Amino acid sequence: MKVLGIETSCDETGVAVVEDGVVRSNLLASQVDVHERFGGVVPELASRAHVEAVTPLLEEALEEAGCGFGDLDGVAVTVGPGLVGALLVGIASAKSVSLATGAPLIGVNHLEGHILANAIEHGSDLAPAVCLVVSGGHTMLVHMPEVHRYELLGQTVDDAAGEAFDKVARFLGLGFPGGPALDRLARSGDPNAIGFPRAMADSGDYDFSLSGLKTAVLRYVKTEREAGRDIDAADLAASFQEAIVDVQVSKTIDAAKDRGVQTVLLGGGVVANTRLRERMEKAGAEAGLRVWFPELALCTDNGAMIAVAGASRLSRGERTELDAAADAALELA
Ligand code: KG4
Ligand code: ZN
Secondary structure, three states, X not given: OEEEEEEXXXXXXXXXXEEOXXXXXXXXXXXXXXXXXXXXOOXXXXXXXXXXXXXXXXXXXXXXXXXXXXXXXXEEEEEEOOOHHHHHHHHHHHHHHHHHHOOOEEEEEHHHHHHHOOHHHHOOOOOOEEEEEEOOOOEEEEEEOOOOOOXXXXXXXXXXXXXXXXXXXXXOOOOOOOHHHHHHHHOOOOOOXXXXXXXXXXXXXXXXXXXXXXXXXXXXXXXXXXXXOOOOHHHHHHHHHHHXXXXXXXXXXXXXXXXXXXXXXXXXXXXXXXXXXXHHHHHHHHHOOEEEOOOHHHOOOOHHHHHHHHHHHHHOOOOOOOOOOOOOOOOOO
């Protein structure tokens, strides 16, 4: 079964062809240069950039996969959550391909795409699992008793993890998006140099809070500057990152034990973080759990994860009508 995957929920246009779980092509048109000087994603510019990128990317993705539109058995597209104008570009493209070829359309939840990206390396037998989804817009712990069934265990009460990385990185002058740059800087720093707060670490639930940490970093920098002391940016980055990772690791492992699952799945752009991967793997091994995360390029937004999630739903006989709408606040259900 050959399934096309189209992802346009934020600032990356992703188009992929996945055949029976194998990625035949997975192309990305990044908009980093479009949004960089604004220090964040500008929705209107994102929609326009998707319009320009999506058609050539579709043709290239099919060519690289060695197939034509007529060979497709399904068309998967992100229908939410995300920026509504950006989502609409992908949805309109997917509907056109579906209508022209007769291949069924399947709408995919972006967050399910992040979770099921793990199927590309580990196969479709992922459940039961506890999933940590950490991206630019979301930070949540989810129990997945079986594939496509989700129970929300907890989520951030304020900022998302990726958002915190991006804000602190911007403050440190590391550019946009700042997560990857902060990750690199932190590698030469001491994670125990500064004792930033571990918000909600002992809250007894699976919620997260990240805005206080961001404020603590800003306050620390201000105090040090006022005292005339030099700030070691690498130590600061490593200590900030450690505070985020600490809470995420402990809550995820607790949730897995609590739900009695053997598998922990990580998904979303922040899972590209070196320290999070390292610490999760170690904590998982100590707790006797399997911790799986996608390869780096499949952590951040991409079309392959949407194709895989869509293929799984199509194989269960699910279909999406051609009048499907974008849902900016779509929940995982
Ligand atoms: O999943 P994603 O590509 O887009 C959303 O669905 O939001 O996640 C993007 C987020 C950004 O905030 C980015 O800074 C963060 O993931 N990110 C990282 C790393 N790579 C990407 N954060 C920390 N360390 C990284 N290596
Ligand atoms: Zn994402």
